[in-house]
Amino acid sequence: MATEPAAAESTVPSLVDRYFTRWYKADVKGKPCEDHCILQHSNRICVITLAESHPVLQNGKTIKNISYQISTNCSRLQNKVSGKFKRGAQFLTELAPLCKIYCSDGEEYTVSSCVRGRLMEVNENILHKPSILQEKPSTEGYIAVVLPKFEESKSITEGLLTQKQYEEVVVKRMNATTATS
Amino acid sequence: MFPLTEENKHVAQLLLSTGTCPRCIYRFCGVDFHAPYKLPYKELLDELQKFLETEKDELILEVPNPPPKKIRLQELEDGIDGIDNLSQNGEGRISVIEDGSIASKNSNLNVCNVCLGILQEFCEKEFIKKVCQKVEASGFEFTSLVFSVSFPPQLSVREHAAWLLVKQEMGKQSLSLGRNDIVQLKEAYKWITQPLFSEELGVPIDGKSLFEVSVVFAHPETVEDCHFLRAICPDCFKPAKNKQSVFTRMAVMKALNKIKEEDFRKQFPCPPNSPKAVCTVLEIECAHGAVFVAGRYNKYSRNLPQTPWIIDGERKLESSVEELISDHLLAVFKAESFNFSSSGREDVDVRTLGNGRPFAIELVNPHRVHFTSQEIKELQQKINNSSNKIQVRDLQLVTREAIGHMKEGEEEKTKSYSALIWTNKAIQKKDIEFLNGIKDLKIDQKTPLRVLHRRPLAVRTRIIHSMETCYVDEHHFHLYLKTQAGTYPFAFRIAIL
Numbered sequence: 091m092a093t094e095p096a097a098a099e100s101t102v103p104s105l106v107d108r109y110f111t112r113w114y115k116a117d118v119k120g121k122p123c124e125d126h127c128i129l130q131h132s133n134r135i136c137v138i139t140l141a142e143s144h145p146v147l148q149n150g151k152t153i154k155n156i157s158y159q160i161s162t163n164c165s166r167l168q169n170k171v172s173g174k175f176k177r178g179a180q181f182l183t184e185l186a187p188l189c190k191i192y193c194s195d196g197e198e199y200t201v202s203s204c205v206r207g208r209l210m211e212v213n214e215n216i217l218h219k220p221s222i223l224q225e226k227p228s229t230e231g232y233i234a235v236v237l238p239k240f241e242e243s244k245s246i247t248e249g250l251l252t253q254k255q256y257e258e259v260v261v262k263r264m265n266a267t268t269a270t271s
Numbered sequence: 272m273f274p275l276t277e278e279n280k281h282v283a284q285l286l287l288s289t290g291t292c293p294r295c296i297y298r299f300c301g302v303d304f305h306a307p308y309k310l311p312y313k314e315l316l317d318e319l320q321k322f323l324e325t326e327k328d329e330l331i332l333e334v335p336n337p338p339p340k341k342i343r344l345q346e347l348e349d350g351i352d353g354i355d356n357l358s359q360n361g362e363g364r365i366s367v368i369e370d371g372s373i374a375s376k377n378s379n380l381n382v383c384n385v386c387l388g389i390l391q392e393f394c395e396k397e398f399i400k401k402v403c404q405k406v407e408a409s410g411f412e413f414t415s416l417v418f419s420v421s422f423p424p425q426l427s428v429r430e431h432a433a434w435l436l437v438k439q440e441m442g443k444q445s446l447s448l449g450r451n452d453i454v455q456l457k458e459a460y461k462w463i464t465q466p467l468f469s470e471e472l473g474v475p476i477d478g479k480s481l482f483e484v485s486v487v488f489a490h491p492e493t494v495e496d497c498h499f500l501r502a503i504c505p506d507c508f509k510p511a512k513n514k515q516s517v518f519t520r521m522a523v524m525k526a527l528n529k530i531k532e533e534d535f536r537k538q539f540p541c542p543p544n545s546p547k548a549v550c551t552v553l554e555i556e557c558a559h560g561a562v563f564v565a566g567r568y569n570k571y572s573r574n575l576p577q578t579p580w581i582i583d584g585e586r587k588l589e590s591s592v593e594e595l596i597s598d599h600l601l602a603v604f605k606a607e608s609f610n611f612s613s614s615g616r617e618d619v620d621v622r623t624l625g626n627g628r629p630f631a632i633e634l635v636n637p638h639r640v641h642f643t644s645q646e647i648k649e650l651q652q653k654i655n656n657s658s659n660k661i662q663v664r665d666l667q668l669v670t671r672e673a674i675g676h677m678k679e680g681e682e683e684k685t686k687s688y689s690a691l692i693w694t695n696k697a698i699q700k701k702d703i704e705f706l707n708g709i710k711d712l713k714i715d716q717k718t719p720l721r722v723l724h725r726r727p728l729a730v731r732t733r734i735i736h737s738m739e740t741c742y743v744d745e746h747h748f749h750l751y752l753k754t755q756a757g758t759y760p761f762a763f764r765i766a767i768l
Contacts, residue, residue, distance in 0.1 A: 133724040171728050210728055
């Protein structure tokens, strides 16, 4: 699986690292390893992405199809916002589903919002070219953009893991796996 | 020349005897030229008396003393019984009283029952002088003025009551004076006071003047006079958000237009009763309309926001473009506050070079407004000497329309940018040559994430007119852009293959 190109000099921070803070949620909805990464901009807008440990981003996985139709009555593609205050946006809770990813091996994964707020937009490019999701999960392959309420902008990260905490979780998992194998 | 004629006699008699002042009497007799109103009060009263005391069976009123400038409570208390007698009679027919002293007190109306003193002491020279003193003390520089006055709403109610009374009386004589022939209180007041202001302050009265002197009257004693209207026309008195009282002049006028005569007369005495005191002066204020200063600014700092950067009460970065320019203007124009606007803006960490960005500053309520071009030049120099983060040029006084023109620039002009580009991948000169050939590139820009929290989500089509490159080394080159206004200049991507 292609990862994002490494920087020419390791000291040059990426666009993501310059403007966003990474927050993580592990084992979303109790499903093992379905980790999400929330990129929080300094203006409180959150970009929902898959963390690198997510099954969909692992070697050998092929995405067959992605759908934003999360229920009979609700498609994230129908989301329309207007004005400065983004009226009309679909409101999301932490567990609200954003999209469903269907893989060629028959596995099905649901991506959740992880933060409360108004849905700004979902990434339509991954519908046409699902491989972008795997190639550039933190930039062009993002899932959705969410605008949390102003009052909640600080509290939304309370239930999330920092980069460091997430890395510890991943290490623990690997140790557990090696222990059992 | 005495303005009243024979046919006005009954109305004038009726009004005078029920406590109405001479000037209001003139108004209700349709006297629509200025001169009579400007005569001194005593003279008006004397002339009126003379005019009225011709027939035998009319009550002969003694020539009363002119009302004292400050109504003393005792005198009023003495006269109250008599006055009450009058108002109870409704129609105000005075019974002949043998004891002339009470009659003279009755007829010597202290406070006019219609204008509550507005056309008595409040239009005379002494009061105007008092207002002018305040105007002069306020420290404003002005070459003309517009005078605005505000009366308590209950005056409209009294005016209406007096009108109904007069209409009834004229009906008896089949006179044809219509409501529109009655001179408005405010109009008569301005006829008298405007020349006095002009003379005292030495400037002309001009409706278009930016300098406004405003006087607000109130009459606390009769504040509840309007309240009965709410019961009869409740939909005229809906509480609006920012208003203290629901009984505004507009609302009261609306209700008075709606209410039926019988209903009005049941609730409010016609003629109106005589109050104990004259109006109070709630406020005398002066204000000058905003003036506008425009120019262009250059920004040489990469650490300066355009407007103060304050989050949760804490200032994040010292100063701002607008403060560095406006603080000096605020001081020199002695203004209350300012509004800074510019034709577009740049980020904190971006410099503004070249001729500079057009800006305009609205100075609110300036006390000083006249400056020679030399003084403006000196002001510009002062601003430029005080900071090396910004520089100002072409500083000048402009009209309000100038802001509109400047904002057009924000939408319609072309903007030029330059940036130093770093590339991850190593590049050669030939790799970026192609950029120079791109002309009028159309791009569709979605609102960038970094401003999405405060801008609507939208797609905007913009044009990049031209680009020019200047190779520096394998990882750097200068890029010059000319774009359409409203473009996010570095929010687009071109693959360099």
